């Protein structure tokens with residue numbers, strides 16, 4: 001995969017340095033990158049002057065063709081959907097290519113995220129074979145049913161006891177809800193999603209529920 005240079009500022013000594021970073025990775029070809037993304041060490045940079053480690057975000061595409069998803073980490077400077085035009089084909093006479101493109105559109109999850117944590121959550125969801133849109137709607141259901149109103153956010157996480165939604169509250173991460181497969185399947189069969197939406201998060205889920213109510 002192609003690399004590009006970024007400039008980063010050391011959090012400790014304040015000096016600027018250049019580093020070569022990957023534009024993205026295909027984990028079917030380079031599986032060692034999965035762990036680096038999942039512990040966010042791919043965003044760690046060691047200062048050649050003082051040795052301090054700084055966490056630096058840069059646009060990064062995570063592609064898993066086996067589980068059929070691409071997640072693009074974007075930064076706040078990117079306002080356009082990076083997937084716009086990705087499957088556009090100029091040559092409309094080539095029906096074979098068109099067929100492949102349509103097939104990919106249909107079966108691929110294309111997502112944009114803004115933080116490494118969101119990227120990790122998407123990877124965990126898609127690797128488990130779940131649809132993140134259903135998960136986001138389930139989160140809103142739990143938040144709506146939370147009579148104490150203390151839940152700030154929910155995060156999908158696989159555990160030894162099965163998948164859960166981790167609950168973030170003022171006090172931290174103190175509890176979790178097992179992922180209810182029955183609720184999942186009910187939402188999945190009831191909803192028709194717009195496949196061109198690539199930014200799937202709490203804001204998206206709230207907008208969908210508002211439309212439906």
Ligand SMILES: [Zn+2]
Nearest residue numbers: 010013047050
């Ligand atoms: Zn330094």
